[in-house]
Amino acid sequence: MNSPIKIADMARQLRDAEAARQPITRLTEKVPALTVTEAYEIQRLNAEARLAAGEVVHGHKIGLTARVMQIKFNVDEPDYGHLFDTMFVQEGGTLDLSYLIDPQIEVEPAFVLGRPLRGPGVTCDDVIAATDWIVPAFEVIDSRIRNWDIRLQDTVADNGSSARVVLGQARKRPTELPLADLETALILDDQTVETGSTSAILGHPAEGIAWLANALGRHGVGLNAGQVLLPGTATRSHRIAGCKTARAEIEHLGTVTLNFTGEPTVTP
Template identity: 50%
Template sequence: MDDRTRAAAAQALLDAYGGTPVPPLSETYPAMTVEDAYAVQGLQLESWKAAGRVVKGHKVGLTARVMQRQLGVDQPDYGQLTDTMLLTEGQPLRMRDFIAPRVEPEIAFVLGRDLTGPGVSVVDAIRAVEFVLPALEIIDSRIADWRIGLVDTIADNASSGAVVLGSRPVALGAMDLRLTGCVLSVDGEIRATGAGGAVLGSPVHALAWLANTVGPHGITLEAGQVVIPGSLTAAQPIRPGGVVSARFAGLGTLTTRMERDA
């Protein structure tokens, strides 16, 4: 893809935030590569930054083996989190801000020191974490009907929507993230269960992978930023008026609600 075509793809996704999704980019631009897709993601990020938004963190997606098999890939992808995407428990989730939202429970890392790859080890990643928080990621797709392939989700900022963060910090050393279990309930009904081991064997592995992947592109994971490393369970749809609750072993329970449009 040339620069003009990448810019057109990025603008199509930016326009889709108005509520009207676009056809799969992999169909509109069949020659799109992973490199093209990250470039399209980057163009959107530059547009957001020009509008005053600030990068406050990063996300890792496609960490579950089942999702990798579904999309025919053997590694995760990543996206960026801006200040407008990070919410605290109790802040409203508004249906009009999303197209087809789904929810995933995650263990969020808050960094106490910078991580710059390549060469970041798991030990380096552990030392960089100041504390962890329970989190609910609201994923969304600007691609119609979630008909996504790898380049579609990468270009669409790894299907980011919003992240609801808990307010009870827990030291990383107080937990074994591999064995940290989670029960995800929607409207009072248990919909999914899982554990941290579903995230590349441990969420810390996803953090190290991210630092080593973005480092060669001049991106540092900075102290104070939030990194969400991937879901402990399968994503679940959330409807207007729906209440989602995730109970994490050792982290407590985090609840959010999708408000109906006025």
């Protein structure tokens, strides 16, 4: 077990890395005995720091729900992170990549809750019943860990590698969509670079939200009406350094677009 002082120091290292836009060596290399529980404590400390600075929690994200992403980042279970108001970028707007380190982009069907959810015992049907809208979304992930050399504990501590969120203008009720199998496409600079299906998200994206509600419920935390929840990506993420435009298409739902300017710390 690591001391509270060491846990607080690791949290500070991640905050400093984000502020300076300079990645650090993975925490699990520095502290091989770091546990997942301790990693979530690091995440909690940094969430508290953001709240103290005036930021507001607007939702949560689930990461690593698709097997292809677990393989890519050498982990074997999902994780979650907080989404703050400062992370949201207007659809069709421009994201300045110079504020990020080594960003990648994902396509997801975002869930907007109409009523609260609190685990344990939340099911896929409970999620559908509690959701007002499904919206096409981008999640831009970024790692404060050098070269994305992460283990589960590293990405958990790093707030699930969260960075930015873009919500499309299209929206539909969850009962209006075959959520279990929506075809998705990611287009960068007019080239389709990834396609996939929402079935890759734990078999059904609402299962990702149920997993989140139950995971948070174990810590006495609930999901609130109006929150935006990202269930995970159906495809591999893609680096966006050097890109100028991104467009996502989700079958039966709609599109979301984003423009880029500037260059991140890590470039091709």
